[in-house]
Amino acid sequence: MTYTIEAHGLVKRYGARAALDGFDLTVPAGTVHGLLGPNGAGKTTAVRVLTTLLRPDAGTARVAGFDVVRDGGEVRRRIGLVGQHAALDEALSGRANLEMFGRLSHLRPQAAAQRARELLDRFGLADTGKKVVKAYSGGMRRRLDLAAGLILSPPVLFLDEPTTGLDPRGRAEVWAAVRDLVSQGTTVLLTTQYLEEADQLAHRITVVNEGRQVAEGTPEELKKTVGGDRVEIVLHDPADLPAAAALLGPDAEADTDTRRVSAPAPDRMGTLTRVVQDLQAAGIAADDVAIRRPTLDEVFLHLTRTAA
């Protein structure tokens, strides 16, 4: 299988600290790959190496078929980078920003102007294209920033925490734009601290901790690593906890503070139906009964819990 992004054993040290410590990554073409990890895990360093902004101390990486160290120029022709800050000239209009980046991507003046118009339209900024970026909202800035990363319609797009600091509406706007891109075949590497974001957008996820990959898989696969589905009951009266726990069997876990009892639910709906009937038969009132899948939060905490 050929990969659009391929990294082997990347190492990047800052003094005694290794920001990347044998980092591996493979991303097939046309997919969204999430890099998930706590602050300081090395996500941004990895993106900076893959986008030719940083030279690795060891290891190799290829993006779109070119080595990031030896053929940096070729890589830069094929990537778009949307970093953590909206990397825009605040004193210029949205349109002027896109035209400038277009010219610097070596489009001819007319082509750069044309591309700026297209992108403003596509990101719903056509009406505000003439305004200076200073006057933009956070979501608008992010969309313009995303547009700036797409000037050359790059086959590979790097998004470094694209929704950090955005309100839910701004976040939804960015997500919609990313989905749209992927439907057109762009390969996306996305770093995020938001598990929901990785769950929503990524086909596969690499969990990074202390500069290394600690897990890799689809969101579903990762969730399975922390155990299967559970049935969870929220009781009306905490006094019923022992009785409810007894109904669920020996593996039940009870939490008095939240009035919750839970237990593994190997046959999902079967378990749920049986639990509801048993509760009724025992006369225990419940506020909520549900089958719950492990969240990526649990996966994340499970995998990144370090010995330190």
Add this chain to the structure above:
Amino acid sequence: MNRLTWAFADGWTVTRREVTHWTSNPGTLVAGLLFSVMIVLLFAYLLGGGIEVPGGDYREFLMPGMFALTMVFGLEGTFTAISTDASKGVTDRFRSLPMASSAVVSGRAAADMLTSALSLAALIICGLAIGWSADNGFGNALAAVGLLLWLRFSLLWMGIWLGLKIHNPEAVMAIQILVWPIGFLSSAITSPETMPGWLGVIADWNPLSSTAAAARELFGNPGWANDTWAAAHAVELALVWPLVITAIFAPLSVRAYRNLSR
């Protein structure tokens, strides 16, 4: 287009960005120009009354000093622009584009030289309006302008280096605190002879003093007697000082830029 042509084209695109700033936000440019003019008026009319210059008017003495001082203050603009781009990720975006990497620096350099030339033109007009004039022929006046811009050019590299080293545009405050005393510890406003001994020596050797004194000489403006070696060789020093500054800070800037990928 080949590499060199692209290097120029990309540099020009970066320079044009600055020109677009002027047109889209003329207030900032005008405020900057008015500031220089205000300082001139402050010294010429409020403080200058108490200063007597042998063989001429204080305002005629002051203007070349102000021209040179404005060139030095330009350093703040270079620093702010470079460190803002670096801290906002604009520099990283430039570096992730298939553009000529020299353009980030060359475009900034050209933009700042343009801005400084504009400020200098505004100050010259202001000077002419308050009674200053160039009395030594057009050729010499042009040479004086050349020396002033030569000083500005050398300070570009200092500004670029500082901007790349200090990723914090707010630090411009700290730079101002340094630039102002350096600016005034010179012959720009008054003669170093009037200062306490050792301060006078420092002021005498300040590169800014050499450029100011050289500009006075070439413009044919009055000044105090040139009885120190530095003052007597002002034109030579006004050529050499910026060369030394450039020789130090241009390689440092290039290295700091390359080190962004470290």
